[in-house]
Amino acid sequence: MCQKYSSDVQRGVNQLANALNGYIAPIVEAILKEKGDVYKFAGDAVLGLWPFENNSIDHQREQAKRVISCALYMKKSFCNYMTPIGTILNIKSAIALGSYSIIFLRGTTPACSKILDEYEIKMQSSIRNVNFPSQTTKLANSTNYISKTGLNQETIENCKTNLINYYVCYGSAVVSVRNAEHQCKSQDVIVDMATWLLLDSDS
Incomplete structure (x- = not known):
């Protein structure tokens, strides 16, 4: 997609930005609607977080269901998305359960x-x-x-x-979701073992 937009020297950058914003903005809205937080954007990827309000299994299970519901909605709504130049965009979702920490740094x-x-x-x-x-x-x-x-x-x-704010998110949840993401293919929704076992315990 970048190659196609770059052929238009005058308007290519703005057109690419508008196309990505038009695609990613409703994805962000879907995450926020399901009580998630958008941690960061990495290229065309979005990392969302759903913190636990307490440590009860029932609450964790409900959060996991909420995340999966969000992923299924995004798959239904944002796959086979046609851009103005005819490029088709698809989405894939990786879901993981675990702990994480965020460190905030400041610099110039x-x-x-x-x-x-x-x-x-x-x-x-x-x-x-x-x-x-x-x-x-x-x-x-x-x-x-x-x-x-x-x-x-x-x-x-x-x-x-x-001053510039820097922040780093790390922990088992981040590692797990990255590993799950590497297993994903276009239009997949994949969960890690911890999430699977949490949901399976409800059956």
């Missing part, structure tokens, strides 16, 4: 990191030359550094405040 862009590193080094170097640095001295040092480098105070402050 490489350009901002360089600016802030140089700024802090210059500031610390200037302050060490003063026995009792006051706010006035710090402000003067800051002004001198900015005037020498050609930067402005707004750039420095933006680099301090415009």
Whole structure:
């Protein structure tokens, strides 16, 4: 699909984005409707999470049924989806049960990191030359550094405040769903053994 859209240099990127958004948006809505959370997008893949509110088997089983119901709905609704350029899109779903953790990290862009590193080094170097640095001295040092480098105070402050959020999800559930996804073929709905046993215990 990317190759077909790339042939139109002027509009290809926007057309590709619109086609994917038109396909993925209702998938996201289906996940949210079934009380799931969308964790991230990875290319044309969507990772959804359905956290357990408690550890009771009945609750876990109901959550598993909700996830499978969502997957079956998406298979029915979003397979054989025709894009404006005639490419057919299909969906496959991998479902896994297990624990997971999410770690949130914060950082800056490489350009901002360089600016802030140089700024802090210059500031610390200037302050060490003063026995009792006051706010006035710090402000003067800051002004001198900015005037020498050609930067402005707004750039420095933006680099301090415009931090980037990173997050990582890991755990047995993530590993299991990735393994299940590798077993999937187009239009498949596949569940891992833990989910299967949980549902089977209800019969």
